[in-house]
Amino acid sequence: MQWLDGIVQGILLGGLYAQYALGMALMFGVMRIVNITHGDLMILLALTGISIASAFSLSPWSVLVALVALGAILGLLLQRLILNRVVGADPLPSLIATFGLSVALQNAMLQVWSADTRSLHAGGLAQASYQFGTLYVGVLPVIVLVTATALTGGLDATLRYTRFGRALRAASADVEAAALTGVDPKAAYAGATAVAVAILGFAAVFQSMRATVAPADGAFQLIYAFEAVIIGGMGSIWGAFFGAMVLGVSQSIGFRIDPGFGILAGHLVFLLILALRPQGLLGKD
Numbered sequence: 243m244q245w246l247d248g249i250v251q252g253i254l255l256g257g258l259y260a261q262y263a264l265g266m267a268l269m270f271g272v273m274r275i276v277n278i279t280h281g282d283l284m285i286l287l288a289l290t291g292i293s294i295a296s297a298f299s300l301s302p303w304s305v306l307v308a309l310v311a312l313g314a315i316l317g318l319l320l321q322r323l324i325l326n327r328v329v330g331a332d333p334l335p336s337l338i339a340t341f342g343l344s345v346a347l348q349n350a351m352l353q354v355w356s357a358d359t360r361s362l363h364a365g366g367l368a369q370a371s372y373q374f375g376t377l378y379v380g381v382l383p384v385i386v387l388v389t390a391t392a393l394t395g396g397l398d399a400t401l402r403y404t405r406f407g408r409a410l411r412a413a414s415a416d417v418e419a420a421a422l423t424g425v426d427p428k429a430a431y432a433g434a435t436a437v438a439v440a441i442l443g444f445a446a447v448f449q450s451m452r453a454t455v456a457p458a459d460g461a462f463q464l465i466y467a468f469e470a471v472i473i474g475g476m477g478s479i480w481g482a483f484f485g486a487m488v489l490g491v492s493q494s495i496g497f498r499i500d501p502g503f504g505i506l507a508g509h510l511v512f513l514l515i516l517a518l519r520p521q522g523l524l525g526k527d
Contacts, residue, residue, distance in 0.1 A: 245498070247377055248494045248495045248497070249491055249495070250377065251383075251494045252487075252491030252492070252493065252494030252495060253387065253490060253491060254379070254380070254383035254384065254387050255383070255490035255493065255494055256390075256470075256486040256487035256489060256490030257383065257386040257387030257389070257390040257486070257490075258383075258390070258445065258490075259466050259467070259470050259489055259490055260390040260391075260393075260470065260482065260483045260487070261386070261389070261390050261393065261441060261445035262284065262442075262445050262463050262466055262467035262470065263466075263467045263470035263474075263483070263485065264390075264393060264397060264441050264479065264482055264483070265280065265439060265441045265442055265467075266280050266438070266467045266468065266471050267474070267477060267479055267481070267482035268397065268434055268437060268441075268479070270476055270477050271414055271477030271478070272413060272414045272430065272434040273325070273329050273336075273414075273434065274333060275325065275329060275333070275340075276333070276336075276337065277336075277438075278337060278340035278343075278464065279320070279340045279343045279344045279347060279460075280442070280463070280464050280467055281344075281459070281461055281462065281465075282343075282344050282347040282348055282351075283313075283316060283320075283347070283439055283442055283460075284442040284445050284446050284449070284460065284463050285446075285455055285456075285459050285460045286351060287313055287443055287446035288362075288447070288449055289351060289354075289355050289455060291305040291308070291309045291362060291446055291447055292450055293355075294308060295362055295363070302362055302363075302364055302367075302451055305447055306443065309444075309446050309447060310440045310443035310444065311440075311443075312443065313436075313440040313442050313446075314436040314439065314440040314443075317432075317436035317438060317439030317440060318435065318436045320435055320439065321428075321434075321436070322432060324343065325339070325340075325431065325435065326428055326432075329431065347460070348457055348458060348460060351457035352458075355457055356457075357457060358456065359455065359456045360450070360454060360456070361451070361454045362447065362451050364382065367381060367385075368452070372384070382451060382452060383452070386452070389444060389448070390444075390486075391483070393441060393444065394479060397437070397479050398480060401479065406433060409425045409426075409429075409433075410430050410434055412425050412430075413427045413430040413431065414477075445463075449463075466486075466489065466508075469485070469489055469508065469512040470485040470489050472485070472512065473488050473489060473511070473512055473522060473523060474488075474522050474523055475522025475524040476521075476522060476525065477525075478525060480524060481522055481523060481525060484523060484524060485522065485523065488511065488515075488523070489508050489511070489512065490508075492507050492508045492510075493505060493508040495507065496508065
């Protein structure tokens with residue numbers, strides 16, 4: 243039963259990691275950009291949401307709506323002011339630009355919020371759980387997993403069946419050919435970045451409800467997102483989702499082997515998959 247509980251809790255944890263990873267998978271799939279600011283943007287949204295909730299006595303769900311909208315705006319600004327100037331065949335300029343922005347964001351957040359940890363009050367939802375025999379499943383983690391599944395399915399359907407999705411896929415396959423067919427690559431890139439950061443609004447609310455956040459936490463979220471994307475296959479939306487599940491289960495089982503082994507277990511599984519199948523579980527051969 244201990245191992246079954248580890249698998250269940252790992253899958254639920256994977257739901258949170260999937261929300262970290264979806265935006266990164268989208269940006270890499272469309273623009274071939276690894277956004278180093280990904281984790282810091284999530285922490286920025288989380289800290290902003292906590293401040294908004296405290297100032298205006300808002301519920302977490304009202305904060306969620308506000309952060310998704312704010313995330314979309316931040317994504318548009320990020321793309322138009324920075325990424326459009328560095329996106330191209332060479333990934334190095336975008337890595338340098340987003341790394342510099344990451345450092346700037348961390349220092350700005352430290353100035354505004356200090357290094358103290360904060361959380362978003364979730365009321366009784368944080369402690370509520372379902373009982374299945376001797377197995378307890380938290381209500382909030384279930385909500386997180388269901389939301390992550392819906393976001394993954396919705397994003398995949400958007401890319402497959404909408405005009406916006408077709409424009410993104412065309413720009414991803416061949417920018418010049420897409421432009422000849424009437425697709426505006428910069429507009430497609432801006433839309434992809436807006437969606438990617440808007441998804442981080444969900445992750446920001448759920449992370450700050452489940453645990454605490456601090457300005458320096460962005461690097462950890464970036465690592466988890468990156469590992470989930472690599473495990474699943476770079477650029478694959480469902481690959482990022484299943485990669486997050488693998489990472490979550492690995493960490494959860496590792497914690498049950500030894501309390502200090504959980505995070506390392508996830509890293510080891512990541513390295514093992516990278517060595518045996520570098521294209522990822524759902525990546526193309």
